[in-house]
Amino acid sequence: MYEFMDDGGLLLIGVAPKYIEMLRRLPAIAHGDGAERFREPDPMDPQNRSPEARSLRDDWMDLVVPELHEIFDNQHCAVNEVLDKAEPSYFDDWLFHQQKLAKDFAENFDEEMEGDDEDAQPPERTEAVDLIIPPELIEPWYGALNQGRLALHARYGDSEGEFTNSEDSSKSDAWNQARAHYSFYSFLQYPLIHLMQTEFDEKFLGSDESQAEDDDSDDDLPF
Amino acid sequence: MFRVNAMNFSAPSARFPQGARASRPFERYAHLFQRAELSLTPLANMSRIHDLPILSELCMQSIDPLGDPGTAVLEDTRISTEMPWAVVIHDDPVNTIEYVILTIQRLFGYARAKAEHHTMEVHYSGRSLVWNGAKEKAEHYVHQLHAAQLKASLERSGE
Numbered sequence: 001m002y003e004f005m006d007d008g009g010l011l012l013i014g015v016a017p018k019y020i021e022m023l024r025r026l027p028a029i030a031h032g033d034g035a036e037r038f039r040e041p042d043p044m045d046p047q048n049r050s051p052e053a054r055s056l057r058d059d060w061m062d063l064v065v066p067e068l069h070e071i072f073d074n075q076h077c078a079v080n081e082v083l084d085k086a087e088p089s090y091f092d093d094w095l096f097h098q099q100k101l102a103k104d105f106a107e108n109f110d111e112e113m114e115g116d117d118e119d120a121q122p123p124e125r126t127e128a129v130d131l132i133i134p135p136e137l138i139e140p141w142y143g144a145l146n147q148g149r150l151a152l153h154a155r156y157g158d159s160e161g162e163f164t165n166s167e168d169s170s171k172s173d174a175w176n177q178a179r180a181h182y183s184f185y186s187f188l189q190y191p192l193i194h195l196m197q198t199e200f201d202e203k204f205l206g207s208d209e210s211q212a213e214d215d216d217s218d219d220d221l222p223f
Numbered sequence: 224m225f226r227v228n229a230m231n232f233s234a235p236s237a238r239f240p241q242g243a244r245a246s247r248p249f250e251r252y253a254h255l256f257q258r259a260e261l262s263l264t265p266l267a268n269m270s271r272i273h274d275l276p277i278l279s280e281l282c283m284q285s286i287d288p289l290g291d292p293g294t295a296v297l298e299d300t301r302i303s304t305e306m307p308w309a310v311v312i313h314d315d316p317v318n319t320i321e322y323v324i325l326t327i328q329r330l331f332g333y334a335r336a337k338a339e340h341h342t343m344e345v346h347y348s349g350r351s352l353v354w355n356g357a358k359e360k361a362e363h364y365v366h367q368l369h370a371a372q373l374k375a376s377l378e379r380s381g382e
Contacts, residue, residue: 041369043362044376056377064366071370146318146372153317163316193321200329 002191008135008199010191014091014128022181023083027076029181030147034154038147039072040065072147078140086129135199142192145185152182306379308361310354313374314345326371327353330364355380
């Protein structure tokens with residue numbers, strides 16, 4: 001569950017521990033097999049073996065790739081920065097108190113009915129947390145998630161994008177686990193790209209359009 | 224690739240006298256035209272990235288369709304003796320269409336419609352030439368595209 005914040009940030013509500021673990025694993029995934037797909041990109045067609053292409057490739061490895069690594073590693077730092085500031089979920093707390101109220105009510109009801117409460121379960125906290133991604137970390141977060149998806153797809157997926165399909169019992173546990181990671185990262189990217197697009201539109205399309213929209217909405221008023 | 228044959232060009236016509244539209248006779252650069260291929264990179268005097276349409280469009284604009292045959296009208300052009308470089312984005316199964324559109328918009332300053340056009344070309348044709356021009360600038364764009372984790376490469380225009 002997520003909510004867009006007024007300042008352009010994103011609030012992730014009630015993120016379960018297993019998903020936090022998936023996010024913590026992002027750097028390991030993005031440095032594993034398949035990572036060369038984006039960590040060491042070829043600046044020219046790999047089939048091009050001309051001296052010029054070779055020279056450009058050498059320059060790319062010496063000058064550009066280290067810079068790319070720094071960018072990508074900073075994106076992981078942005079994810080960890082948010083994870084380190086995770087707060088116990090307000091939603092989880094709310095759910096806990098709802099369960100507690102329900103239990104109290106059930107106990108009182110049972111007393112009145114002279115019943116027993118052997119089956120009643122004590123409320124449990126889920127240990128879920130809320131994450132706040134500030135506006136300046138939206139893009140690094142998107143990049144970090146993208147790194148994870150690119151590496152996972154290079155390792156486990158196929159060219160048709162079949163990797164995004166649902167769980168497959170005929171595949172290995174590692175494949176299914178990777179697919180779960182991939183799906184979760186994709187899910188998180190949707191609100192992030194929405195915020196990035198909104199920020200871009202506001203910055204470069206200006207307030208004229210929003211003003212026009214306001215004018216239109218005034219025209220639509222029934223009085 | 225916009226190819227120029229020196230034999231096809233003559234002095235500016237009376238319809239577009241010198242200075243009226245910053246026209247330049249091609250004879251002035253005739254010695255450069257002797258090369259097998261010549262690129263026109265009309266990037267001079269462009270102040271913002273947003274002003275930079277792709278080279279093919281600029282070249283089309285720079286040829287006056289109503290002028291005398293054999294006469295070309297150039298506006299804000301400079302001539303390079305080297306072939307321009309192209310920035311090509313390749314399809315990949317991971318990056319979403321929305322992300323590719325946004326990245327093209329942000330990087331090249333294209334309008335959304337144009338960014339969508341290139342993205343759809345990548346999606347259906349496997350690749351799209353998004354920009355061409357000077358090598359240094361092309362390298363910069365490919366660097367930025369790699370930083371955005373898109374699959375992109377440099378090519379000689381016309382390859």
